[in-house]
Amino acid sequence: MTILKNRIFQVIILLWFSLFSLVIIYPIIWLALSGLKTNSDFFLNTWSLPEEWVWENYKAAWDAGIGKYFFNSVFITVVSVVTVLLFGSMAAYGLSRFRFKGQNILLIIILSGLMLAPQVSLIPLYKLLQGVGLYNTYGALIIPYVAFQLPFAIFLMRSYFLSIPRELEEAAIIDGCNRWKVYWNIVIPMGRPIIASCALLTAMNVWNEFMFALVFIEDSSLRTIPVGLMNLRSQLNTNFGIQLAGLAISALPMIIAYIIFQKQFVRGISAGGVKG
Amino acid sequence: MKETYQNGRTAFLFILPALLLILFIVFLPIVLNLYNSFFRWNSFEAGKTFVGFEYYVRLFKDPVFFTALKNNSLYAIISLICQVGGGMIIAAILEDKLIRRFQPFFRTVFFIPSVISIAVVGLMWQLIYNPEIGLVNGVLNAIGQSEWAHSWLGDSKTAIYAVVAVSQWQYTGYMTMLFLIAMQKIPMEYYEAAMIDGASKINSFFHITLPQIKEMILVGSVITVIGAFKVFDEVYVMTFGGPGRSTEVLGTMLYRSAFRNDEMGYASTIGTIIFIITLILSLIQMKLGKSGQEVE
Numbered sequence: 001m002t003i004l005k006n007r008i009f010q011v012i013i014l015l016w017f018s019l020f021s022l023v024i025i026y027p028i029i030w031l032a033l034s035g036l037k038t039n040s041d042f043f044l045n046t047w048s049l050p051e052e053w054v055w056e057n058y059k060a061a062w063d064a065g066i067g068k069y070f071f072n073s074v075f076i077t078v079v080s081v082v083t084v085l086l087f088g089s090m091a092a093y094g095l096s097r098f099r100f101k102g103q104n105i106l107l108i109i110i111l112s113g114l115m116l117a118p119q120v121s122l123i124p125l126y127k128l129l130q131g132v133g134l135y136n137t138y139g140a141l142i143i144p145y146v147a148f149q150l151p152f153a154i155f156l157m158r159s160y161f162l163s164i165p166r167e168l169e170e171a172a173i174i175d176g177c178n179r180w181k182v183y184w185n186i187v188i189p190m191g192r193p194i195i196a197s198c199a200l201l202t203a204m205n206v207w208n209e210f211m212f213a214l215v216f217i218e219d220s221s222l223r224t225i226p227v228g229l230m231n232l233r234s235q236l237n238t239n240f241g242i243q244l245a246g247l248a249i250s251a252l253p254m255i256i257a258y259i260i261f262q263k264q265f266v267r268g269i270s271a272g273g274v275k276g
Numbered sequence: 277m278k279e280t281y282q283n284g285r286t287a288f289l290f291i292l293p294a295l296l297l298i299l300f301i302v303f304l305p306i307v308l309n310l311y312n313s314f315f316r317w318n319s320f321e322a323g324k325t326f327v328g329f330e331y332y333v334r335l336f337k338d339p340v341f342f343t344a345l346k347n348n349s350l351y352a353i354i355s356l357i358c359q360v361g362g363g364m365i366i367a368a369i370l371e372d373k374l375i376r377r378f379q380p381f382f383r384t385v386f387f388i389p390s391v392i393s394i395a396v397v398g399l400m401w402q403l404i405y406n407p408e409i410g411l412v413n414g415v416l417n418a419i420g421q422s423e424w425a426h427s428w429l430g431d432s433k434t435a436i437y438a439v440v441a442v443s444q445w446q447y448t449g450y451m452t453m454l455f456l457i458a459m460q461k462i463p464m465e466y467y468e469a470a471m472i473d474g475a476s477k478i479n480s481f482f483h484i485t486l487p488q489i490k491e492m493i494l495v496g497s498v499i500t501v502i503g504a505f506k507v508f509d510e511v512y513v514m515t516f517g518g519p520g521r522s523t524e525v526l527g528t529m530l531y532r533s534a535f536r537n538d539e540m541g542y543a544s545t546i547g548t549i550i551f552i553i554t555l556i557l558s559l560i561q562m563k564l565g566k567s568g569q570e571v572e
């Protein structure tokens with residue numbers, strides 16, 4: 001009797017969750033497939049597979065600007081991630097391996113950065129960036145991205161560093177290694193798992209960021225993908241195939257990265273428990 | 277502590293680059309924003325005129341401000357129900373031993389939308405909601421409910437719900453993942469003991485799971501509410517506050533005042549309000565979750 005009940009429970013739940021999965025996955029598949037349709041095919045046969053597979057849409061989207069936006073996004077993401085990892089791990093090391101006056105205040109200042117809404121900083125940053133001549137350059141995005149991602153990175157790395165045993169470092173210091181050598185040759189290699197998680201989460205947040213990218217960049221040749229897609233929408237108006245192809249191109253790198261590096265993603269969010 | 281651990285100057289050098297960036301890029305603008313909110317100014321003229329609290333008074337008489345507050349609150353309430361409530365239930369079911377075998381698949385699938393850019397998701401859903409070509413009306417027609425078909429984003433009565441729904445689609449899986457992580461820390465013995473005592477699954481959920489994940493529920497709720505007051509991308513992309521001003525949220529209202537109407541002072545006032553709301557919520561979170569303190 002219980003076996004039967006369990007079976008029924010299992011089947012109902014599996015059906016229900018499969019339906020959920022469909023609701024989540026189908027729009028993404030629809031997006032990728034519709035990107036392969038001609039416009040008339042798209043209007044007439046929303047549901048079916050493409051009549052002819054128009055790979056040119058992907059190429060057209062790439063040429064219409066996505067290629068350029070893609071490059072900008074990659075460049076900005078790579079520079080931001082490397083900087084966040086470097087400055088973040090240094091600060092995390094400083095905050096986890098030393099005892100000094102004012103340490104707790106520093107920690108609180110840095111970690112409160114986690115809570116702030118970027119909207120509040122939008123206008124002052126816009127004026128500041130204009131004032132120092134960085135407005136409408138790659139720097140106008142990289143510097144704010146680094147600053148806004150640092151608190152989370154420091155939070156993650158610091159708690160991980162605290163869990164690494166210190167014997168090795170103490171031995172190295174007795175052997176005459178200075179702090180920079182200990183940081184670079186011992187702490188960084190030992191912290192590799194959390195650094196990987198940090199890299200992925202930072203990359204995801206930077207790659208997907210929209211508001212700063214919308215306001216701090218004016219020149220269409222410097223746009224990142226999310227804002228660039230808005231341009232594409234107004235340029236292409238009703239050519240939906242190309243628009244959808246553009247959307248697919250920008251969503252796929254993150255989906256693929258997530259599926260490959262799931263473990264690192266999950267470690268990051270489980271240590272952080274914070275969105276964005 | 278050992279003498280080698282007391283080298284404050286070296287420590288400070290390690291922290292300095294991060295600290296400077298955070299102070300100048302994250303904190304300084306908040307102070308400037310507050311200062312800016314007391315002046316009338318725009319982006320192309322140099323001068324600023326002191327107006328005191330004029331903009332704050334105006335804000336509290338502005339009906340759009342209340343629409344925005346209402347929409348942000350609606351966002352918060354629906355997200356609490358779907359993401360925190362729904363995510364918790366889904367996680368609990370995925371942890372059930374009859375289902376756990378399938379957990380890796382479902383949890384991966386449910387999480388996928390949260391790695392995509394909100395802007396991309398917004399543009400995608402705008403097409404999905406499109407009355408002529410979209411999937412939503414397509415599904416309704418297919419199941420014979422074509423009288424429900426509707427211009428979801430074009431009707432001021434449904435637009436905000438349509439936008440909020442997209443967030444639920446995107447982030448429920450994220451919360452599910454957080455709850456799964458919290459639930460996997462609960463020792464199995466608790467459940468085994470309860471089973472021997474003849475407790476039902478529902479009973480175990482209420483008496484073992486819930487108390488053990490209490491902190492996650494609190495922290496998750498606060499994160500979700502803070503998130504609801506930071507909303508910008510999806511509204512900007514899908515409706516830009518329209519039709520009319522029916523889907524305006526604080527974020528889009530700020531953007532519109534600053535970069536469409538060029539009323540920088542008024543926009544800064546809205547910034548201050550967002551700051552106060554998120555500050556209060558963050559203080560609650562720090563108190564509840566200890567996430568701002570020693571994590572060892």
